[in-house]
Amino acid sequence: MATVERDLKSLELTAREHWGDGPPYEVFKQLRGGCPIHWTESFEDFPDEAGFWSVTTADDIHTVSRDWQTYSSERGGVLAAAAGFPIELARAMFIGMDPPKHDRLKALFQAGFTPRRIAAHEEAIREIVVRVLDRLEGRRTCDLVSDVAQPAVSRVIGSFMGIAEEDDAIWARLMNSTLGAADPDLNPGGFEGALENDLPEIFDRCRKLIADRRAQPTDDLTSVLVHSEVEGQKLEEHEIVMGFFLLMAAGNDSTKATYCSGMRALMEHPDQRRMLLEDPALVPDAVEESLRMFPAFAHFRRTATCDTELHGQKIKEGEKVVMWYVSSNRDETRFQDADRFDITRKAEHQAFGAGGRHFCLGTALARLELKVLFEETLARYPQMEMAGRPAAVESLFINQLKTLPVRLRP
Ligand code: HEM
Numbered sequence: 001m002a003t004v005e006r007d008l009k010s011l012e013l014t015a016r017e018h019w020g021d022g023p024p025y026e027v028f029k030q031l032r033g034g035c036p037i038h039w040t041e042s043f044e045d046f047p048d049e050a051g052f053w054s055v056t057t058a059d060d061i062h063t064v065s066r067d068w069q070t071y072s073s074e075r076g077g078v079l080a081a082a083a084g085f086p087i088e089l090a091r092a093m094f095i096g097m098d099p100p101k102h103d104r105l106k107a108l109f110q111a112g113f114t115p116r117r118i119a120a121h122e123e124a125i126r127e128i129v130v131r132v133l134d135r136l137e138g139r140r141t142c143d144l145v146s147d148v149a150q151p152a153v154s155r156v157i158g159s160f161m162g163i164a165e166e167d168d169a170i171w172a173r174l175m176n177s178t179l180g181a182a183d184p185d186l187n188p189g190g191f192e193g194a195l196e197n198d199l200p201e202i203f204d205r206c207r208k209l210i211a212d213r214r215a216q217p218t219d220d221l222t223s224v225l226v227h228s229e230v231e232g233q234k235l236e237e238h239e240i241v242m243g244f245f246l247l248m249a250a251g252n253d254s255t256k257a258t259y260c261s262g263m264r265a266l267m268e269h270p271d272q273r274r275m276l277l278e279d280p281a282l283v284p285d286a287v288e289e290s291l292r293m294f295p296a297f298a299h300f301r302r303t304a305t306c307d308t309e310l311h312g313q314k315i316k317e318g319e320k321v322v323m324w325y326v327s328s329n330r331d332e333t334r335f336q337d338a339d340r341f342d343i344t345r346k347a348e349h350q351a352f353g354a355g356g357r358h359f360c361l362g363t364a365l366a367r368l369e370l371k372v373l374f375e376e377t378l379a380r381y382p383q384m385e386m387a388g389r390p391a392a393v394e395s396l397f398i399n400q401l402k403t404l405p406v407r408l409r410p
Contacts, residue, residue, distance in 0.1 A: 008035040013054060014043045014080075014396060022392035023298050023399055025339065028327035031056045037313035045182065045191075049081045052301070052320035053313070058328040058350060060311050064302055064321055065354035071302035071321055073358060074098040078300050079397055080322045083181060084195050092242035095358060102357055104230045105243070109361055112221060118364040125369055128155045129376045136408060141387050144263055144404040148377070149256040156369055157251030161244065162209065162220030174202050175252040183394040185402055202248075206241045221247060250362055254296035255369045257400030258351075260390075262290030262370070263377065264404055265341045267386050272343050277382050280375060285343050287370040292349035293341055295325040298399045300353070325350045326399060381408050 008030060018024040031038050031054065041051040055061050064071045074097050077090040090096040094105040111117075132152045136142055154168040163171060180186035181194045189197060213223040225240045235243070266273040266286070276282050301322045304315050315321065329349045330338040352360035360366070377384070388405035 008038065011038070011040075012042070012044075013038065013040045014045075016044055016394075019394065019396065020392075023326040025326065025330060028056055028324060029330070029332075032327060032331060036060060037311050037315075043081050046081050046083060049083075050320060052080050052322045053310075053315055054327075055310065055321060055323050056327040056331075057311070058331040058334045058354070061323040061325070061328045061350060062354045063310065064323055065350075065358070066356040068098055068302075068357050070305055070308050072098050072305050073102070073302060075305060076301075076303035076318075076320060078302075080299060080301050080320065081396070083191050089238075089242060092238050093246040094243070095246055099357060105235075105239075106357075106361065108224070108228050108230060109221075109243075109247075112224060113361050113364060115364040118368055121365075122368060122372065124159070125156055126372050126376065128152055128159070129372050133376055133380055139408060141405060141407050144406050145256070145260050145401055146403070149259050149373075152373060153252060153256045153259075153369065156255075156365075157248060160221050160251065160365075161248060162213070162218055162222045167205075171205075171248065172252060174198050174205075175249055178202065179249055179253050179398050180393050180395055180402075182396070183402065186393060202245060203241055206244050207237070209244070210237065210240055250360075251365070253398055253400065254362070255366050255373070257296035257398065258287075258290050258294060258366070258370055259373045260401045260404050261294035261399075262286065262374065263384070263406075264386070264390055264401065265290065265293065266378075267384060267406070269341050272341060273378075273382075276343060276374075277378060280378070282343055283371050283374050283378075284367070285346060286374060287367060288347070288349065289341060289343045289345055290370070291351035292329045292335070292345070292347060294399060295329055295349070295351035296399055297351075298326045298395070298397055299324050300358070323354065325353075328354070383410050384408055385410060 036057045038054040043049045094102050129152050154172045158168050177187035177198045178194050181191050213226045217223045225243045299322050304319050306317050308315050332338050352363050385407045387407040390401045390404045393400050393402045
């Protein structure tokens, strides 16, 4: 075996040395070229967790994503490491179910998330973003993550779910500590703290909201969950709680991540920003390029339901199969000069998944939110500059910045 190939095979992808500054794009490039289906034996932080196969190319992720019979979301959870999160809870969310149960529950939500329904919220979303930006008046610098992205996305998803505005900050803290459980800044209590304190608090708060909606239906999504029936049966309380958790988690973290990484790229590539300022009609393309280059979720996982083979690699029943979107979105067979931020690219990416049953439910909402965030930020602060070193969240799952210090005007 050639040395390079052997080195790649023995590479421990989860080692912290690779992830200090966000996803290891160079390592993934090497894997795509020399070991596209790669085995990682263990996790530094979770010695009891089983190892996993990494799928790194766009074509192979496409194959896995569309074949739910062979690659199940239900059998073993949807993250590379469960990190103590009980499998019954993962299976109570439709992201952790296989058809037919998945399809019945997802259909329930799809009606509320159609592009037309979502487009009707544009004005309300713009108002939220403008209000958040108004609070910066008189300031020279700010942190784009905590001063703009977090309050804006929290209010957008909060208003969809029927959360009171004064509770947005509490929910943001709770979602950050559970999704960013590996990062000591987002989650000072460690994995145990997240499981023992934050998750129960999320569930308690959610049950209170459910009780309110039972007593008094409204038109928010929590009310939809409480009152809907799937084949004549109301959802059970834990299914409602976990449906709520799934939407809050997806809504809180993802758009925030893409907005901040995209804004950073625009500040680091003045030519691209100039193009955008001269032609704001390019904003949707800049959103797509930000989604491609910085997918908010680094991976989702499946579990093999039978012995199978992928790209010539034998995979055994029960083994974990992890789809790395941070790799496939820079696959050189799909994208020319893949590491270059180019808002004119118009390329199809896999940030929202690679098709199949679990394709992201929130694409229309995410795209609209990102468009409005980019438009309003650029209109108000066309010359915003970085004012310090941004820091990435420590995580194998969420790909986002935890700080992005900026100077609002030169
Ligand atoms: C930048 C924004 C976003 C990105 C990059 C993103 C990414 C993803 C990805 C990759 C999946 C696929 C998971 C899989 O294949 O297992 C997914 C699923 C999902 N997303 Fe998003 N998402 C975003 C925004 C949102 C928003 C705003 C919502 C709703 C509030 C949302 C709700 C969901 C739901 C419910 C699923 C599960 C779908 C299913 O299992 O059928 N997402 N998302």
